[in-house]
Amino acid sequence: MAENEQAKDVGIGYSNWDATQPRKEIGIGMFGRGFMGKAHSNAFKKIGYMYESNYIPKLAAISASSLENAKSAAARYGYEKAYVGWEDMIKDPAVQVFDDVAPDNLHEQPCIDAAKAGKHVVCEKPMTVGRESAKRMLDAVTQAKVKHCVTFNYRFIPAVRLAWELINKGAIGDIVHFYGRYHQEYGLPLDAPLDQVWYQNMSGSAQGLASHMIDQSRFLVGEVKNIMGDIRPYAATRGGKKVVLDDGMRALVEFGNGATGTYESLSVAKGRYNQLYWEIYGTEGSLAWDLEDPTYLKVHLKKTPVEEVVGFTNVSVTHASANHPFMDVWWPSGHNTGWEHGHINLLAHFLDCVANDKDVAPYCATFEDGYKVAVILETLGDASKAGKKMDIIY
Ligand SMILES: NC(=O)c1ccc[n+]([C@@H]2O[C@H](COP(=O)([O-])OP(=O)(O)OC[C@H]3O[C@@H](n4cnc5c(N)ncnc54)[C@H](O)[C@@H]3O)[C@@H](O)[C@H]2O)c1
Incomplete structure (x- = not known):
């Protein structure tokens, strides 16, 4: 408990751990199943058992560019549902966190729509290309009052x-x-x-x-x-x-x-x-x-x-x-730890912020x-x- 109390103030990714209480489930909707879909799915699975947290990620849904690809990714990583695109997945009440790991040109609209649907949003880097697009994304998450982060994962090495x-x-x-x-x-x-x-x-x-x-x-x-x-x-x-x-x-x-x-x-x-x-x-x-x-x-x-x-x-x-x-x-x-741990530590911090209403900044982008x-x-x-x-x- 003492260690966890200390961690609470430095954004390490867990707090208020009481093993006698059930952990808060946070439903993840993964948008994309490529390199980063694999890295983030790996992170959410490991967070569940490596972090002594009062929350636990639940792999609710994954989306790919075809239903066949989404279904195979769901089966591989253990997601409950498979979708194509983002429009239907962000309406799913089982999803609380929308994780955009699609190519750069599929960050702006999906993240804006997810924020408007009340989902907390994780977006891979670069958040987008161009100041106007980036401003629209920032305005959307600010107005929706959801938690938001860009996965500049090296901050968490x-x-x-x-x-x-x-x-x-x-x-x-x-x-x-x-x-x-x-x-x-x-x-x-x-x-x-x-x-x-x-x-x-x-x-x-x-x-x-x-x-x-x-x-x-x-x-x-x-x-x-x-x-x-x-x-x-x-x-x-x-x-x-x-x-x-x-x-x-x-x-x-x-x-x-x-x-x-x-x-x-x-x-x-x-x-x-x-x-x-x-x-x-x-x-x-x-x-x-x-x-x-x-x-x-x-x-x-x-x-x-x-x-x-x-x-x-x-x-x-x-x-x-x-x-x-x-x-x-x-x-x-x-x-030693290595490259993958940056993603794991970052996503644990973000889920801690969602579960315990903490600030994502300054540790996370x-x-x-x-x-x-x-x-x-x-x-x-x-x-x-x-x-x-x-x-x-x-
Ligand atoms: N932070 C890092 O360490 C890191 C490393 C590599 C890439 N990235 C970033 O992550 C993002 C994804 O890169 P990647 O290397 O994983 O790409 P990738 O090509 O391996 O995967 C992209 C995924 O998006 C899916 N997709 C495309 N259109 C879709 C649609 N309409 N509906 C649903 N899914 C769709 C594809 O099926 C694919 O699974 C990019 O923004 C990239 O810049 C970050």
């Missing part, structure tokens, strides 16, 4: 949450600079046909990748004030078709607190399958984190207990005894954060075309 805690404790002093990149190689070879390049085929934006990194910068450093940069495709045509969406960007930003920043995202970085990487430099210390080695937070503090131990130290963020975030939910010290990231990306596109620095205006 223990090493990233520890970085957030250290920064908020003042351990690295004032932040001077953020460097971040998100690199993949799925845009290669440069002559791959459009339908074989996932982000060109998602009808959204290649900058869905960058959205994760921009969210990390806002989460860890603060609000972005202005941006200048370049965003472009690296091939003019693919398989004889003109390329419309970009493959990468480089940008310089200034934060409201005076820190500077450098952003990069590239979908044609040979050998990088999924690398989100950042470094944060403060006046009293520095931090670095690499999704390709996610357990470790690299920490350099000005004051070290032993004089000779200077420079970055690899901290294995696996110690519940050292109050490392989330580790009392998972394994004994040194037993809300539709307001999704809107702000969409505005930053749109402003980058404008700044790239204009060839000049532009202010971020929300």
Whole structure:
């Protein structure tokens, strides 16, 4: 109980656990059954037994682009009902949380309709493309007074949450600079046909990748004030078709607190399958984190207990005894967690907020954060075309 009382204040995903009482069932309606449908279904199943929570997710319904696909996904993951599209699923009273894991261009209308139907809404990143679309989504969840989140899952990796805690404790002093990149190689070879390049085929934006990194910068450093940069495709045509969406960007930003920043995202970085990487430099210390080695937070503090131990130290963020975030939910010290745990920890936090009427922010990104990231990306596109620095205006 003492541990749970402590967890209540830090957004770890459970509270008020009393094993003698029945757990509140929260019906999940999963919209999509692809990569993220699998990751989120896996998370909801594990939350039920890994988190000592006063709620339990119930896999109420899943939807796919055909009834056959929806039925096979329902059978595989254990959902009670199968639907096509979102229109009927959001009318189902068994669904309390609508989880949109469909492609980017199927986020706006389904999430707005779900909020209007009184469902709490989870939306995969990027929440949408473009400030106008994002504003409509934010207005809908605000007016409906439902809980909402965008699954910027990397906020819920223990090493990233520890970085957030250290920064908020003042351990690295004032932040001077953020460097971040998100690199993949799925845009290669440069002559791959459009339908074989996932982000060109998602009808959204290649900058869905960058959205994760921009969210990390806002989460860890603060609000972005202005941006200048370049965003472009690296091939003019693919398989004889003109390329419309970009493959990468480089940008310089200034934060409201005076820190500077450098952003990069590239979908044609040979050998990088999924690398989100950042470094944060403060006046009293520095931090670095690499999704390709996610357990470790690299920490350099000005004051070290032993004089000779200077420079970055690899901290294995696996110690519940050292109050490392989330580790009392998972394994004994040194037993690593990985990529999937970000999704699990995030969705547990969201369900805790639904069940116990808690705030989703600041730990988890809300539709307001999704809107702000969409505005930053749109402003980058404008700044790239204009060839000049532009202010971020929300
Ligand atoms: N946070 C992360 O770690 C992460 C990783 C990858 C993708 N994403 C995001 O998640 C979203 C989904 O990506 P994915 O990789 O799972 O894509 P995917 O192509 O693997 O799956 C998309 C699913 O949507 C379903 N779908 C399409 N149209 C539908 C309709 N009309 N009705 C019902 N279902 C429909 C498809 O059947 C498919 O199951 C995207 O927004 C993407 O940017 C997030």
